[in-house]
Amino acid sequence: MSDPNGLHLDDLSLDELLRRRSVKWTHYPPDVIPAWVAEMDFPSAEPIRRAVSAAVERSDLGYPPFIEDSAFGEVVSGWADRTYGWQVDPESVTVLPDVVRGLQVAIQVLTEPGDGVVIQPPVYPPFFGVVKETGRTLVENPLVFRDGRFEVDFAGLDATLSRAKALILCNPHNPTGRAFSREELQAIAGLAARHDAFIIADEVHSALTMPGVPHTVFSTLGDEVAARTITVTAGSKAWNFGGLKCGYAVGGSQELAAKLRSLGHLMLGGASILGLTATEAAYTEGGPWIDEVVAYLDGNRRLLGNLLGKHLPEIVYAMPEATYLGWLDCRLLNLQPDPFTFFLDKAKVAFSAGPNFGSQGEGFVRFNFGTSRAIVTQIVERMAAAVDRART
Ligand SMILES: Cc1ncc(COP(=O)(O)O)c(C=O)c1O
Known part of the structure; x- marks a missing residue:
């Protein structure tokens, strides 16, 4: 999907994202898909890029x-x-x-x-x-x-x-x-x-x-x-x-x-x-950008629900009304030693560990779906394959 701003929300490349220097993309080895810290993978809004670039161009960094x-x-x-x-x-x-x-x-x-x-x-x-x-x-x-x-x-x-x-x-x-x-x-x-x-x-x-x-x-x-x-x-x-x-x-x-x-x-x-x-x-x-991104995230939150329903129906997911964060209750899967470690080690996906959000988060992970539909799909496929392997 692209918009009049030239946004290509569907076209994210993991190779390009791995060149980013943010903590999301530098903390784990490159074979891990990061879906943890709350930042999105989309290109920045054009008016922001323009204003920040202009400040850099005029050395306005005081x-x-x-x-x-x-x-x-x-x-x-x-x-x-x-x-x-x-x-x-x-x-x-x-x-x-x-x-x-x-x-x-x-x-x-x-x-x-x-x-x-x-x-x-x-x-x-x-x-x-x-x-x-x-x-x-x-x-x-x-x-x-x-x-x-x-x-x-x-x-x-x-x-x-x-x-x-x-x-x-x-x-x-x-x-x-x-x-x-x-x-x-x-x-x-x-x-x-x-x-x-x-x-x-x-x-x-x-x-x-x-x-x-x-x-x-x-x-x-x-x-x-x-x-x-x-x-x-x-x-x-x-x-x-x-x-x-x-x-x-x-x-x-x-x-x-x-x-x-x-x-x-x-x-x-x-x-x-x-x-x-x-x-x-x-x-x-920044209005057009956020409208476009929210519309895309709306699709992602539904996609995540559909994918989990199909591949991992034991996971309980209450579709969020806001944010690009899915709070996944994995307790029925009984993943060892805990869902965060299981998915990191066995699926090569880094979520945020549920217990970081309080003891109520035991058995949960937080899924950041502020990325392309292809990457959301790849993450769920990796999760499902890891769960299948652990069952057999
Ligand atoms: C509820 C909430 N408050 C604050 C923050 C962090 O904001 P900041 O980086 O501006 O401190 C976050 C980041 O995800 C958040 O979810």
Whole structure:
């Protein structure tokens, strides 16, 4: 498939991908197909390539401008309004090297050492580390698998928030691919209000909701909700430039925005000049690319379901509503010593190991299908052949 931007999403070559220097393509030997770290294999959006190349051409690789001297806040604000009806005061945007730094500074702004911070595993592994490393108390409220999808355990959330100061909400959710509905988010907001808890909303996958699946920005649920929310996000996940380092946090009230800004450069770190450039290009001219990529990923998530149904029906796969990540429950296959090691050793495919996302991930792997249909197919064929060999 190709699009007017000249994207050739179907034409990826493993030989060419192996020339990339990113961790995804350098960590494992070349006979292993990497389907782990959350970056996609597609060619970058043309407006991003153009803007970054132009910066390189004019040797514009110095320190990034002060945020108030750049268009960044205005660009974020315009994109948030056009895309989600989210009103962002450009001055409330705090620039960061990445989203994980945003989680860290939000925890520091909203809570004190020792305070409880709730996370809902299985979840993006740094959620565990960032709570522990900031000296807060990790409180787990695992998602529950009900009627074929992962859901928030609201009774559990009520109980855990009673001994916590904040919740780190991952929406859309990595690794389950849930895009929580407005009603679910309202219920979360209601419990946060009841317990006077803050919400740290990691919405970095927001632009990767599948066609027809809305993304609700948590802060848009009302002024009272916004006043207890810090949103942390970036253009880098959806537009695939994680290596350029640029994320940002938005305080949902003047007070929270001011607290974030007051942290100073040593804590906040700032972005790279190329990261700012790429984010601005993504948010102003990256619409056609993301539309094309999301449409393609929609096909991939269905293809993955069909292939697993045909070759490995024991694997339980709840098709994601967002992201390019499949959360595969391999427990019925009883793979030894565990599914990650089995598929790496026997199928030469590197997934993300389920237990990295919490103890709920035992027996699971996370499949990154942000690649061509041919490569997705090859991965499942390798998995199926390895399982067949192990049976005979
Ligand atoms: C939920 C979530 N938050 C944060 C990140 C990392 O973002 P960054 O590289 O900007 O820290 C990821 C990466 O996959 C993610 O899935």
